[in-house]
Amino acid sequence: MSGPHLHWTDEAGRAQTAPWHSESAAPPPKRVQLADDRMPADQAFRLVSEGTALLWKGDFQNARQLLLALGRRVSRKPKKPGATLTESFNLHRMAQAQRARSLGLLLIPFDADYGIPLRRAPDVKAACEEAYGPANGPFVVSLRELLGLIGAHEWRKKGVEIQALGARIHPHYGVFSPVRGEYVDLVARAPLPKALEQQGIAVDVGTGTGILAALLARRGVPRVIATDQDERALACAAENINRLGFASRVELRRADLFPSERAALIVCNPPWVPAKPSSPLEYAVYDPDSRMLRGFLQGLAAHLAPGGEGWLILSDLAEHLGLRSRAQLETWFAEAGLKVQDRLNIRPQHGKAMDPDDPLHAARKAEVTSLWQLAVI
Template sequence: MTAADNPQEYIDWSNEGQPATAPWRSANGAPAPKRVVPVDDTITADAAYRLASQGIAMLWHGDFQNARQILTALEHRTRPKPDRTERTTAELFYRYRQNRSHRARILGHLLIPLEGGNIIGLRRAPDVVSATVDAYGSITEASVVSLHEVLGTIGAHQWRTKGIPVAALNASVYPHYGTFFPVRSEYVGLVASAPLAAPKVAFDIGTGTGVLAAVLATRGVPRVVATDIEPRAVASARETVSRLKLTERVEVHLTSLFPDGRADLIVCNPPWIPATAHSLLDAAVYDPGSRMLKGFLAGVLGHLEPRGEVWLVLSDFAELVGLRSRDDLLKEIDAAGLRVIGALEAPAVHARATDTSDPLHAIRRNEVTSLWRLTAREPTT
């Protein structure tokens, strides 16, 4: 379900003794806060943290830059304290996720008004029209949004404006808000270098920005069908295909998993961590119970041409933190009627693998992304 599928929510508060209400907007699918109080420049960071910790959201009526200072102070208060206790990788991951959830909850409780025309109705507010249109669409009535989320839309818009270079394409992609940014080059490089047996049709399942579909097309696949369940991803992928002048080879469909028909090659880079996503943006990484992975494996043979090949691109991060074993993955592949005919591996080269300040640095530096080459298991006699 996308943010647009949710019914409109409203928040209510009291303004100088008079009831007030406004539509709630969240591009990340965050629910509307139940309790809201108006605050201004006189509130202290400690008082703001106490309110947020009690689940009380604060609707800012003061200066925008002062609101940013309060948000920064809240962020400092949510940073994990140094922990010298010896812990297992599973415990480290659990503490990391717990802190991230707490941080998102606290920071999401500082709210600002977003007026018609996508203008922030506060003193000294920046121009966020382009960034917020990307995330929310055009705002026609005064609404309330999370300041933390709005700042995220600004960062995302900067990425979209600048573009993200993709070496395998010798070009940049310009991701829409809410799609997975292809800043992890490992999975793209694997698809760009894996042995390709001249398929006539390829499917790219869960295409995101369309980068893998574009790689397949530039490698000579005459027809690529890319799918995604998220409308923003479909729009982003179509733009990528258009910018790269690949529209004659690549088509993009809004659908869950597979398009109609069969393909000689089916590629999927599913979310790789079987844990709960805390936002729509998390859904490209976190997949509770490995639902997409299992759904893909269970259905792929029904869309694979005889002697066709499946490329499953997956990080082993879940294995490193004890959420899934290698044996579990191989059993899922076998249960789907598939067998492994080869695998390519790429060590982690993304920025977080070298960030020693990351609580999970010791795990991330050992992460390996694999491209599993699969085909239909031969029937036993």
């Protein structure tokens, strides 16, 4: 099998190898040691802190317990006295990355058909097929990634209740879950542009789970074109749109930002923070150099029908973190030939905004999410 491989030495001193899988494209660890139930957590922590991966050969449930123990030992970095919010954000991201690297070094083997050859291992075949596709031989993956995959499988079955839709949205693995509902509430209550009465097309740019496309259809928009460049997102959106009964009104297309048609309403909820993501899922949160945001603004005027509106849904968290200023955002509006018709605001209600121990609490507490109603100058 082509692709990266993991190499280690077995109990008999023989060289072994297996394909390595990482959704974040992390390279296979260079140092690998076998580990089982006899390894104390302190020894395991010392090894992963030094960059040595642990290929687990013991009881699966004990591996989960060991991962929890390692997580407790990868303690939060203390706050830097006098640090600015920008410095705190950068320190927080560095700590997150180091934590992910360390906890990602506890590894689990798979056999040829998504079976885990360990005692008390769960049946994860369905979850693996949803995320990875058909089985393609043995491989090794980090336990942390596997647990994320299992969690995503459960979320996909259960779904997320969306009050504005009166229904559940079922996120797929690798597609950002709409757990923060304030941006959905903004789209639910913003007045639809009158141009929709003459040219009844709306576009949902970067549809993800399809939640905003479904909401626009529920609000009576006769035709919605939902775009995304990620195949997982398009498959997820298609399943949700079909389940909700909007397949005749919502068309899904693979595209980077806009379709070819002009539209009376174009909605975009881009990643809110201009920083580098460290995993595929983080592309829903982090937008390097504000690429998606700027691309949306720069192309909006050319894709709006006469009298149409663009709805930009954006948190000001980046402004509080010192990563982007309000003046910069308004300059981008003007450079794109856009004016602000109106702006709806809402404060987030998620747990981190209420947690004084969160390293970014000051920024989260001040955060406001806005729906900017933009029109061509």
